[in-house]
Amino acid sequence: RAKEVGRNNSQWYRPEMNARLRDRLRRQKQLGEALARDQFRVVYQPQVDARTRNILGVEALLRWDHPADGPISPMTFIPLAEETGLIVPIGEWVLRSACRQGVRWRRAGLPPVRISVNVSARQFLHDGWAQTVASALEDSGFDARHLELELTESLIMQDLDRCVQTMKRLQDMGVRFSIDDFGTGYSSLSALKHLPIARLKIDKSFIRELPQREDDRAIVMAVISMSRRLNLNVIAEGVETQAQVDFLCENGCDEIQGYYFSRPLTPAEIGAMLAVQPTVASAREDA
Ligand code: C2E
Ligand code: MG
Ligand code: MG
Ligand code: MG
16 A cells, blocks of 8 residues: 555545645644634643642643634644744743733732743744743743743753753743653653753653553652652642542652642632632742
C-alpha cells in the first residue's frame, strides 16, 4: 500500500483527504478569529497541599467555546495554535487573563494563590516572551512570586541555551518554573540540573493505574524521592481516587491536582472555595 502511495502520490487525490484538509484550514481560520470574538475563557484547577488539603495554587487551563460546535478541547486546538503561531497572541491573552484574575481574587480579600500558566515552546522561545511576562505583571499588578510557568521537557530540550537565558531573566523578576508532564519527555537530568526549576509535575499517565501497577508505583516513588533530594517541590496530576491520594501521601508527594479534589473551575467557583479555606495558603507564600 505504502509503495503504491509513493509511486503515484495518490493520497493527494483522495476526496476524504481534501475534506480533512479543508476542515483543518477552516478550524485554523476560526481559531485566528476566536480571540477577537471573545470565544476563549480560562478555567482554574486547584492544586492542593497533600497533607492539609488547602489550595496552594491553581492551574490556568484554556477553553474555547465554539459558537457552532460547542467546547473544543485544548488537546485539539493547542497543537493547531502551535503550528500556526497563533499560540503567541493566544498564550499572551491567557497569561494576562490569569494575572488579572489573580489580582481580582486578592482584591476580594482572598488568600494568595500561586497561578500556573502553561507555556508552549513557540511562545517561550519567541523573542519578546520575557518582555511580555514583565508587561503582563506590571499591567495587572500581579505579584511575580505567585506566577509559575509550566514548561515541558521537550520545550526545554528544543533549545536549551535559549531556554536557560529566558528562565534566568524571568527568575530575576521572581517568576517560578515547573516541569509539566514530567517523565514523558526526553530531557536529561544533567540538563535539568542547571535550570532554575521549582517543581516537577508527575504526568498523569503514571498516576492513572496507581496503586495497582507495580512499575508506576516504582516510577512515582522514584520521582518523589529524587525531587525531595534535589529540593524540588513535587505535584501529581490526574489524581482521581482516594487510593491514589493515600499512596501519594504515604510516599511524601507535596501537592495533588486532579478530579478527586476538583475539576477545573470558573473564577467565581475558585473564589468561593478560597473564601471558606483557613488562612494557611499565606504560610507558603514565600516558601
Ligand atoms: P496539562 O497542562 O498537562 O493539564 C492537565 C490536563 O489534565 C488538563 O486537561 C486537565 O483538565 C486534565 N486533568 C486534570 N485533572 C484530571 C484528572 O483527574 N483526570 C484526568 N483524566 N484529567 C485531568 P485540559 O484542560 O484538557 O488541557 C489539556 C492540555 O492542553 C494541557 O495539559 C496543556 O498541555 C494544554 N493547555 C491547556 N491550556 C493551555 C494554555 O493556556 N496554553 C498552552 N500552551 N497549553 C494549554
Ligand atoms: Mg500543565
Ligand atoms: Mg500535565
Ligand atoms: Mg502538557
